[in-house]
Amino acid sequence: MMDPPPGVEDPRAPAVNGDTNHVSKKLKLSFITDSEIREEFAHHQSGIARINNGSFGSCPASIIAAQKIWQLRFLRQPDDFFFNHLQRQILHSRTIIKDLINADHVDEVSIVDNATTAAAIVLQHVGWAFAEGRFQKGDAVVMLHCAFQAVKKSIEAYVTRAGGSVIVVHLPFPVNSNEEIIAEFRKGLARGRANGKKVRLAIIDHITSMPCVVIPARELVNICREEGVERVFVDAAHAIGSVHVDVKDIGADFYVSNLHKWFFCPPSVAFLYCRKSPVSPDLHHPVVSHEYGNGLAIESAWIGTRDYSSQLVIPEVLEFTNRFEGGLEGIRKRNHEKVVEMGQMLAKAWGTNLGSPPEMCPSMVMIGLPSRLGVLCDDDALNLRSHLRDHFGVEVPIHFQVPIDGEIGAMDGDGCVTGYVRISHQVYNTLDDYIKLRDAITQLLQDGATCKMLQTE
Amino acid sequence: MAADDDENPKPGSNYITQSELRSEFSHHDPTIARINNGSFGCCPATIIAAQQRHHLLLLRQPDYYHAKLLKPSILHSRRLIQTLINADRVDEISIVDNATTAAAVVLQHTTSSFSLSSTFRPGDAALILHYAYGAVKKSVQAYITRAGGHVIEVHLPFPVKSASEIVLEFRKALRTGKSNGRKIRLAVIDHITSMPCVIIPVKELVQICRNEGVDTIFIDGAHAIGNLPIDVKSIGADFYTSNLHKWLFCPPSAAFLYSKQTSDELMDAATAWMGTRDYSAQLVLPEVIEFVNRFEGGISGIMKRNHDKVVEMGEMLAGAWGSELGAPPEMCASLAMVGLPICLGVKSDLDALKLRRHLRECFKVEVPIYYRAPLEGEVDDSVTTGYVRISHQVYNVVDDYYRLRDAVIKLVEVGFTCALLSK
Numbered sequence: 001m002m003d004p005p006p007g008v009e010d011p012r013a014p015a016v017n018g019d020t021n022h023v024s025k026k027l028k029l030s031f032i033t034d035s036e037i038r039e040e041f042a043h044h045q046s047g048i049a050r051i052n053n054g055s056f057g058s059c060p061a062s063i064i065a066a067q068k069i070w071q072l073r074f075l076r077q078p079d080d081f082f083f084n085h086l087q088r089q090i091l092h093s094r095t096i097i098k099d100l101i102n103a104d105h106v107d108e109v110s111i112v113d114n115a116t117t118a119a120a121i122v123l124q125h126v127g128w129a130f131a132e133g134r135f136q137k138g139d140a141v142v143m144l145h146c147a148f149q150a151v152k153k154s155i156e157a158y159v160t161r162a163g164g165s166v167i168v169v170h171l172p173f174p175v176n177s178n179e180e181i182i183a184e185f186r187k188g189l190a191r192g193r194a195n196g197k198k199v200r201l202a203i204i205d206h207i208t209s210m211p212c213v214v215i216p217a218r219e220l221v222n223i224c225r226e227e228g229v230e231r232v233f234v235d236a237a238h239a240i241g242s243v244h245v246d247v248k249d250i251g252a253d254f255y256v257s258n259l260h261k262w263f264f265c266p267p268s269v270a271f272l273y274c275r276k277s278p279v280s281p282d283l284h285h286p287v288v289s290h291e292y293g294n295g296l297a298i299e300s301a302w303i304g305t306r307d308y309s310s311q312l313v314i315p316e317v318l319e320f321t322n323r324f325e326g327g328l329e330g331i332r333k334r335n336h337e338k339v340v341e342m343g344q345m346l347a348k349a350w351g352t353n354l355g356s357p358p359e360m361c362p363s364m365v366m367i368g369l370p371s372r373l374g375v376l377c378d379d380d381a382l383n384l385r386s387h388l389r390d391h392f393g394v395e396v397p398i399h400f401q402v403p404i405d406g407e408i409g410a411m412d413g414d415g416c417v418t419g420y421v422r423i424s425h426q427v428y429n430t431l432d433d434y435i436k437l438r439d440a441i442t443q444l445l446q447d448g449a450t451c452k453m454l455q456t457e
Numbered sequence: 458m459a460a461d462d463d464e465n466p467k468p469g470s471n472y473i474t475q476s477e478l479r480s481e482f483s484h485h486d487p488t489i490a491r492i493n494n495g496s497f498g499c500c501p502a503t504i505i506a507a508q509q510r511h512h513l514l515l516l517r518q519p520d521y522y523h524a525k526l527l528k529p530s531i532l533h534s535r536r537l538i539q540t541l542i543n544a545d546r547v548d549e550i551s552i553v554d555n556a557t558t559a560a561a562v563v564l565q566h567t568t569s570s571f572s573l574s575s576t577f578r579p580g581d582a583a584l585i586l587h588y589a590y591g592a593v594k595k596s597v598q599a600y601i602t603r604a605g606g607h608v609i610e611v612h613l614p615f616p617v618k619s620a621s622e623i624v625l626e627f628r629k630a631l632r633t634g635k636s637n638g639r640k641i642r643l644a645v646i647d648h649i650t651s652m653p654c655v656i657i658p659v660k661e662l663v664q665i666c667r668n669e670g671v672d673t674i675f676i677d678g679a680h681a682i683g684n685l686p687i688d689v690k691s692i693g694a695d696f697y698t699s700n701l702h703k704w705l706f707c708p709p710s711a712a713f714l715y716s717k718q719t720s721d722e723l724m725d726a727a728t729a730w731m732g733t734r735d736y737s738a739q740l741v742l743p744e745v746i747e748f749v750n751r752f753e754g755g756i757s758g759i760m761k762r763n764h765d766k767v768v769e770m771g772e773m774l775a776g777a778w779g780s781e782l783g784a785p786p787e788m789c790a791s792l793a794m795v796g797l798p799i800c801l802g803v804k805s806d807l808d809a810l811k812l813r814r815h816l817r818e819c820f821k822v823e824v825p826i827y828y829r830a831p832l833e834g835e836v837d838d839s840v841t842t843g844y845v846r847i848s849h850q851v852y853n854v855v856d857d858y859y860r861l862r863d864a865v866i867k868l869v870e871v872g873f874t875c876a877l878l879s880k
Binding site: 043044045048050052055056057058059064068071072074075076077078079080082083113114115116117120121124128131150154161266267268284286287288289290292293303304305306307310386389395397 | 484485486489491493496497498499500505509512513515516517518519520521523524554555556557558560561564565569591592595596598599600603604700702708709710730731732733734735738814817823
């Protein structure tokens with residue numbers, strides 16, 4: 001019995017659903033309206049200026065509804081769903097991603113829960129290589145100083161504990177150009193290799209999380225190749241939907257991005273791209289089930305009874321993005337333009353600067369907070385964030401930039417700028433959100449408040 | 458606090474009615490005789506709604522949710538599980554996605570102590586049951602075998618007549634396994650084997666392991682919670698896992714992992730690869746406790762009635778087919794293995810799978826089938842090689858089992874054999 005692809009009842013959908021972008025766009029008569037966008041995000045808490053899409057992403061009502069349909073299909077007759085539908089649907093999702101990221105083969109695309117799991121997959125492979133003698137004690141792994149905390153934990157568990165060494169490269173912030181990043185990376189890599197260490201793996205962020213900056217990943221991958229780094233893993237947790245992703249152009253061996261941050265999927269889902277090569281390493285999902293040994297993509301598609309629905313709505317998400325002019329690319333461009341505009345508005349209002357030039361900002365921007373607020377440690381940043389949430393209804397993460405010895409860093413009229421907000425712009429944001437933030441900070445300054453005075457909740 | 462009230466079943470007149478029960482499971486495909494709760498479990502409408510509330514709470518304001526609401530909600534669920542399984546401390550309980558994940562966590566933890574421990578000797582072993590769940594066997598291969606550990610598989614009899622048969626075989630296999638001075642680092646023992654489905658006397662087996670110097674004992678109780686009472690202290694193992702979505706009405710998916718000695722390294726390694734996810738399936742334990750207390754006797758009452766009914770149905774089927782149960786009633790929980798007529802000719806695992814599909818597609822009966830290979834010396838064609846594994850959960854009705862009975866009788870009448878099924 002034929003099972004109709006999801007969404008075929010939707011009058012907006014073309015007859016052959018789930019096909020390429022082109023089919024959907026040709027039949028488009030009108031784009032999503034502002035009022036429809038508001039409806040799609042009506043479940044967001046009202047009264048909150050939600051300027052932190054970067055942390056947990058967002059999911060439109062259509063996709064939540066699509067997810068429920070998939071969940072109910074499983075609950076209705078799970079055995080049938082498992083035997084006859086699940087794998088086929090996951091393959092469909094993987095194929096869409098492969099096209100989005102310009103990968104050659106769908107075999108290269110695995111779907112996992114999040115970037116953390118993907119990093120663990122790559123790092124556990126490194127751990128085995130040490131245990132099985134393919135890597136020698138002291139062989140190195142390179143990471144950026146600002147790597148995500150969960151990635152650092154994985155490095156500790158699978159590299160350090162296995163006898164590997166870790167080279168940490170510090171990147172400058174605030175930063176003025178790609179050249180600064182490239183120069184620092186080259187220096188850091190050379191320093192780390194000074195005593196002839198063999199570098200087995202480099203982990204590079206495509207967009208660092210905190211502070212948030214677009215890294216010239218392609219150039220850094222090239223440097224790694226030049227310097228004889230065996231494999232490169234690009235942690236692009238934020239990337240898809242916020243920068244252009246072309247995995248062949250970037251040239252890394254492994255590339256991961258979350259789909260629930262900027263690609264409208266429900267929490268949580270990510271893809272891990274593993275470039276096929278004659279020496280493609282043998283990666284495994286840490287949760288071993290019936291499909292062990294059948295390749296990472298197949299292993300990842302069954303890790304025991306789970307709710308796989310967030311992986312199954314990818315076709316519906318693609319459809320959703322095509323309701324916008326220019327599809328995902330259009331959304332991305334407009335988010336970028338708007339967030340830069342808002343960033344510049346805030347910097348002007350506060351007398352500070354952006355943490356990086358516009359071309360190094362994705363759909364997020366770092367803006368210096370007035371030094372008078374006195375963000376002098378991580379706790380200050382957290383307290384200020386809580387205070388903004390609780391007293392001003394503004395949700396925005398705050399970064400404390402440790403002053404580097406001997407460097408003054410950024411300054412404003414009153415002293416050193418050590419605190420930065422990271423603002424995001426996604427399709428549901430409005431000008432009002434950023435005005436609320438602007439005025440909240442202005443209010444705090446007027447009241448003479450500093451972080452020291454703020455209570456922890 | 459509200460949780461205390463929730464733990465006691467409500468008085469008589471407030472019990473769930475038949476009509477409410479049907480309503481709770483009205484999302485199940487009504488055309489199917491769904492006799493396979495064991496594989497994927499079930500989730501009542503009330504719990505689905507509770508899960509959706511949690512999900513929306515997260516989507517509404519995720520930063521606040523993660524900062525303030527998530528941890529206390531998970532803690533609440535963990536406390537309820539702690540009570541259910543008689544664990545001493547809540548920090549012995551963690552919630553993971555499913556038993557397969559729990560197995561991976563325990564095996565990874567064991568393996569890193571294999572390779573890093575200075576007392577590790579090549580040939581050190583892990584012990585599993587031959588009937589261990591396929592995914593767990595693969596996990597043992599992926600972690601233990603790969604790290605150089607030797608794997609001992611304990612063969613247990615099936616059909617089986619008593620728990621003492623199991624104890625005897627296990628003791629023999631353990632002694633043999635240790636015979637050339639092997640050190641057994643880890644024993645993985647099912648509380649209820651999946652296929653064939655039988656309750657294993659874990660308390661006795663754990664004691665035997667301790668007596669024989671096994672380092673670490675991990676009980677795979679994937680089916681257990683909501684199926685039979687669990688007392689982790691009495692069982693005395695180092696690790697115990699069970700799925701919450703199989704027999705405890707949680708949505709897919711969640712499981713608990715009990716660790717007698719919490720280890721930072723264990724939890725670090727586990728959280729290192731988990732990351733943020735949708736936790737909503739883990740957070741509905743309070744609503745689940747409320748739900749089970751709408752039944753007379755609460756979860757105990759549900760377990761007892763499921764058991765009594767599945768045995769009754771099993772005996773009904775065996776009577777109708779001229780076969781037998783694969784295990785005595787006291788070794789069945791809410792599941793029973795019932796012999797299929799030999800003339801159906803189930804001669805391989807593939808036959809079992811194909812016959813299952815045939816029953817699903819042509820008779821709309823969902824029931825898993827087990828192929829039991831004849832032992833040496835057994836005369837082919839006079840030995841039962843096919844068993845159905847029937848489940849009974851609160852939504853099942855007698856008609857489900859009559860439909861299975863009649864489907865099989867029909868197949869026998871028309872001279873059906875598995876050989877006739879196409880590839």
